[in-house]
Amino acid sequence: NRLHATIADINFEGILANASGVHCQTKEELAELLASPYVATAVTKSSTKEVRTGNPKPSYYEFEQGSINSMGLPNNGFDYYLDYVSQDHSQKPVILSVASLSMTEGIELLKRVQDSDFQGITEFNLSCPNVVGKPQVAYDFETTHQILTEVFKFFKKPLGVKLPPYFDFAHFDQMADILNQFPLSHINSVNSIGNGLYVDVETEASVIKPKKGFGGLGGAMILPTALANVRAFRERLNPDIKIIGTGGVTSGEEVFAHILCGADLVSVGTELQRQGIGLFEKLQHELLMIMNEKGYQSIDEFKGQLKTM
Numbered sequence: 001n002r003l004h005a006t007i008a009d010i011n012f013e014g015i016l017a018n019a020s021g022v023h024c025q026t027k028e029e030l031a032e033l034l035a036s037p038y039v040a041t042a043v044t045k046s047s048t049k050e051v052r053t054g055n056p057k058p059s060y061y062e063f064e065q066g067s068i069n070s071m072g073l074p075n076n077g078f079d080y081y082l083d084y085v086s087q088d089h090s091q092k093p094v095i096l097s098v099a100s101l102s103m104t105e106g107i108e109l110l111k112r113v114q115d116s117d118f119q120g121i122t123e124f125n126l127s128c129p130n131v132v133g134k135p136q137v138a139y140d141f142e143t144t145h146q147i148l149t150e151v152f153k154f155f156k157k158p159l160g161v162k163l164p165p166y167f168d169f170a171h172f173d174q175m176a177d178i179l180n181q182f183p184l185s186h187i188n189s190v191n192s193i194g195n196g197l198y199v200d201v202e203t204e205a206s207v208i209k210p211k212k213g214f215g216g217l218g219g220a221m222i223l224p225t226a227l228a229n230v231r232a233f234r235e236r237l238n239p240d241i242k243i244i245g246t247g248g249v250t251s252g253e254e255v256f257a258h259i260l261c262g263a264d265l266v267s268v269g270t271e272l273q274r275q276g277i278g279l280f281e282k283l284q285h286e287l288l289m290i291m292n293e294k295g296y297q298s299i300d301e302f303k304g305q306l307k308t309m
C-alpha cells in the first residue's frame with residue numbers, strides 16, 4: 001500500500017483520520033468513520049470522567065478562512081468511549097482520546113485504560129483551550145513534565161499527547177526536551193490555535209456565546225502554524241515518537257505538505273465538519289495524484305524530506 005504508517009507497532013492502511021472533536025462524539029459517528037475505506041483510523045472525542053454537555057451554544061462558527069469553536073469538552077463520558085474502543089474493530093485501529101480536566105482526573109482515567117482490555121493507542125489531550133477557568137496544560141512545561149512523569153510510572157500501553165501550537169523556538173526546544181524523556185507513541189500536533197476572536201462587522205458582535213466569543217481557531221488559516229509545529233517537532237523528537245499532523249487540511253496538497261514536514265498520519269477537523277465523510281476519498285485521490293505527478297510510489301520516499309534553502 002502506497003499510503004501506510006506504523007505507530008507503536010500498530011499498522012495503519014491509509015494515513016487519514018478525523019481530528020478529535022469532529023464526527024466522533026457518538027459510536028455511530030465513529031463507526032461511520034471506520035467504515036470508510038479512505039479512513040485509516042478514527043479518534044474519539046476527548047473524554048472526561050463525567051458526561052459533559054459542554055458550553056452554551058452557539059459554540060461553533062465557520063467562516064471562509066476557517067472555524068472558531070468553544071465546545072467546552074462535550075462528550076458522552078470516558079466509559080462510553082472506552083467501551084467502544086474495547087470492542088473488536090479488528091479491521092482498523094481506533095485512537096482513544098482522554099482529556100485532563102485536572103491532573104488527578106487525567107491520571108485516574110489513564111489508570112483505568114491501563115487496567116482495561118483496550119490494547120490500542122491512547123491520546124492524552126493536553127491542549128483543550130475552551131474549558132472556562134482551565135489553562136491549556138501543555139503551555140505549562142513544569143506541569144506537563146510532572147503529569148507525564150506520574151503517568152509513565154504505571155502506563156505501559158501506547159500513549160501519545162495532543163499538543164497546542166507553539167510559536168517560539170524556545171518553546172519548541174523546551175517541549176521537545178520534555179517529550180523526549182518519555183516513551184511516547186506519538187504526538188498529535190496541532191490542536192486549535194487557542195482563544196482567537198471572530199468579529200461580525202455587520203452585527204458588531206462576536207459569533208459564539210462562550211467566553212465572550214473567544215475560541216479555538218481551525219481550518220485553512222492555521223496551516224502555516226500547523227506545518228511549522230509538525231516540522232519543528234519532527235526535527236527535535238526521537239524518531240520513535242511518531243507524528244499525527246493536524247491543522248489546515250482542505251485538499252491533497254495540505255496532506256502532502258504535512259507528510260513532507262514529517263507527519264506519519266494526517267487528521268482533518270474543520271474541513272471534515274464542512275464536507276462530511278466524503279472528504280476523505282477526495283483527499284486520498286488528490287494525494288495520490290500529486291504523488292503520481294512527482295513519481296513517488298510510497299509516502300516513505302518523501303516523508304519528512306522538506307527541502308530548505
Ligand SMILES: O=C(O)c1[nH]c(=O)[nH]c(=O)c1Cl
Nearest residue numbers: 070071072073128130192216
Ligand atoms: O472545546 C472543545 O471541546 C475542544 N476544542 C478544541 O478546539 N480543542 C480541544 O481539545 C477541545 Cl476538548
